Amino acid sequence: MMDSKWLWFMRMAAMSVLLLLEGCRWCTIDACVEHERVALLQLKPFFNHYNEFDSWDELKGSDCCKWKGIECNTTTGRLIGLSLDSMRSGYLDYWYLNASLFLPFKELKRLYLTGSGIAGCVENEGFEKLSSTFRNLQFLDLSQNHLNDSFILSLSQFSSLQYLNLAYNLLEGKWPHIQGLNNLKILKTLDLRWNQMERFQSFKDDDKKLELTHLEELNLEANLFNNSVFVTLDKLSNLKSLSIGFNQLNGLIDMKDLDAYLLVIYVDMAIKACGL
Template identity: 30%
Template sequence: MKSTTTPTTTLLSTTLTLSLLLFLSLLTRSLSAERCHPHDKKVLLQIKQSFNNPYFLASWNPTITNDCCDWYVVECDHATNRINSLTLFGGFQRGGNLSGQIPAAIGDLPFLETLILHKLENLTGTIPTAIAKLSRLKTLWLSWTNLTGPVPSFLSQLKNLEFLDLSFNYLTGSIPMELSLLQNIVGISLDRNNLTGPIPDWRFTGNVPGIDLSHNKLTGSIPKSFGYYNYTRIDFSRNMLSGNLSFMFGSNKTTQIFDFSRNMFEFNLSNVVFPASLLSLNLNHNKIFGSLPVGLTALNNFQFLNVSYNRLCGKIPTGGKLQSFDATAYFHNRCLCGAPLTAC
């Protein structure tokens, strides 16, 4: 009996078979590729709802993409497949329609290591206690928002925290002493808020962080304990601080940046010794007197200096980088002279 199979039907059958196998392969791959933990997905949807379902979180939709590890501004740990990063970064074109307070549900992402809520002008309210539940958190960055209330002392419970940035908000009250309990902390930025009171007598037992407390309303003198530690960077500028800060310097330090400008510090600069590591020194708009130390000429990596608007006298030492700075670095002192100012 003669076969009725033709080359055309054979080709068609083969094509259909291959198409079916390809479809099943893609389906299987799609199902097996989903990494998202059901609990994390549920929490993200709660967070989205708390923020009034903003447009730039439109991808947080199981009907569009079921795997929440692929959702916008979310990252998952490859080993655990749990969400370890949530970065809501606003700006001119995105994040503008996100509004509300930080939802307590954020504390229900137990594997979170990075939490960033940045440049979200419609983010209001206080920092919720639920954040203290994030025991794995390494980076907490809540900045350029309309957050109010205090800097919470419960942040000291985040034992793995390395970076704390609460800058450019409307936080009030005093700075909690408990932040010095963060043994892994590398940087603390509380600048551009409305914080008041004295700088706490922090006694760090672990890492010594770079600290930025600038642009607040802090008063009093710097605690002597700050002279015991070796900071890479310290910025207390634009506050209402006073007293003698000469103990902050020394040849044994490796600090690179000091900014104490626009305060009311008053001390004799003449015999102060600066660390060889110094890159930037800003002391402008204080009540500092005496003369510029000759030791400043030995700073080979010196990049910035401003001692203007003080009560300094004497000749600017010659050598090193001191003559490379323009006159604005020195002017409006009582009787400072020599290049780049007028001759003595």
Template identity: 35%
Template sequence: MEWFLSKHLMLVLIVLLQINGYKACLEEERMGLLEFKWFVKSNNEDADGLLRSWVDDRESDCCGWERVKCNSITGRVNELSLGNIRQIEESSSLIRIYTRIWSLNTSLFRPFQELTSLDLSRNWFKGCLETEGFEKLSSLKKLKILNLQDNQFDKTIIPSLGTLTSLRALTLRETNILEESSSPIKELANLRNLKMLDLGGIFCYHSDLDFMQDMQDMQGFERLSALKKLEILMLDSNCLNNSILPYLSTLTSLKNLSLSYNSLSGWFPPDELATLVNLEILDVSGNKFDAAQTVKGSENILKLKRLETLDLSDNSLNRSMLRVLSKLPSLRNLKLSDNGLQGPFPAEELGNFNNLEMLDLSANLFNASAPMQDSRRLSKLKKLKTLDLDANHFEVSIFQSLAVLPSLRNLMLSSNALEGPFPTKELAIFKDLETLDLLFFIIDIFDQL
């Protein structure tokens, strides 16, 4: 009898779960979403047009509303994608001047106790209503992802963000969190569970010169070492120099690091970056790494055994860098565009990149095909699928060098010095080719007749 009751009790529980899953969102959460819609409307926005599916109808399943996702079993809201809620055109260069700013009421999100992801990016929030700061979100114990990119939040939100200890990913890109005080790192270091932190574009263009000098001295960045679980760190477009590097060297859990478009200089890789032995993706494009000092960093490169993607575009390197980079055993994607690399196609240097799948050598000064004996070495690149040679000075003879790469799927050769008969015979070798860009190829139509 006891077994019979237990079995039927289990069936009842399963049915109840299925019913909850079918009815989806809870009334409290449905009303919470409508409260947010009212908040948008109270700020003189067309809430009915912007959130058409959000209707005050008990028969309407809010889990089916736009920008809302629910747990399929519990029916609780777990994702809110409220980025660019006003649907402002992002193409306008005057968007920052003419977009009306407003203040956020974070209490609107308290009904969503199962919320794991909240996207509030590109909304031009100036700040939070008084007593309604981000500390209100600390009651959302399951919140893991918070995106605040492209808002006008200032430094006042930082202490409250430091209370959201459940966060795994935090995006603060292009916000105004730096003012006349210190960097935000001190409070953010409390977020010990963070795996992703995006601080792109927040350290430049500050009006206080003394403060910017403090930033160059990296005050507060020593606290970065507290983020033991951090795997992804975005610090691009920040006017940072080499003084940031010692503080990054302690983040040995990093797998993805972007330092593009800063003011790093010297040899590559710097000693400090070579300690990040778990790196898989590294973007240091748009810096000032110097070809003259490449040899000094050549031994460091051996330590980055897991590096798969490397972007060194827009630096000041030369083709000798290729010999150094060929020592990276796991490298699959390499970008070296816009470095002023010169001479014939570097077939000899590339012959040692056995695992390479994508190579970008665009916007350089290469001007000839490689000697035949060097071209044969390219046959080792059996995994190469994408080759970008746009904006160089190659002539039609380049196809002779590339003939040993029949597995190519994407070949870009636009804006070169290609002219003459269309290379039908040469291109026939590439049986797997899916994309071919020969823009500005000057075809000799009379030779085709």
């Protein structure tokens, strides 16, 4: 009799443990990871130009998942989104970023640094140091900064990128780093508007063209491209949207140059602005 009661007790205990473990599958974590909270506080002085970080409390144990501009995984508490948009006087105060400060955020998927006044990175502390850590980074917005052509090389190993915004920077001339962009093999959206770019075909890269076969949306508005741009984009086999208004398109466009764009659903050439 005693053995049967003991057996019943053990079975009930085992069932309770199983129910507890099953319940934990649906648990959420309310607080962020401590070392990521500390890392965010180290970033604060570089971006807190307008005192935007009042919610970034230095009190130990403060939940950084509730801070402005922060998005966390509700299960693990790890940071997956960081938005520092326009928190520094970008057009008045250019500076060089130490990208290593982002290394603790190993699960980051989205990083927004719009209008941050970044002119580049500290020597040996550029974005290239993040590529082996940021294996899940999908969205990167560096628009409205002061970045030049060479900066693209530091992004060439971010193989998980699907969205890249480099609009309103200082990219110019005949693009010298085509291969750097071509390494972003699953990129779907590329925004390069309001720079001073002239062409994508680079003689420095053995006359390579842009070959992003997953690219669906390309914005080239307000650059210095002429009619020959269509030939240099003929490797973008999956392109669905092309915006190219406010460039230097003139006269008639040879329709043969558009043969590669049979999949393009939307082409915005801003005809009146181009003088066609």
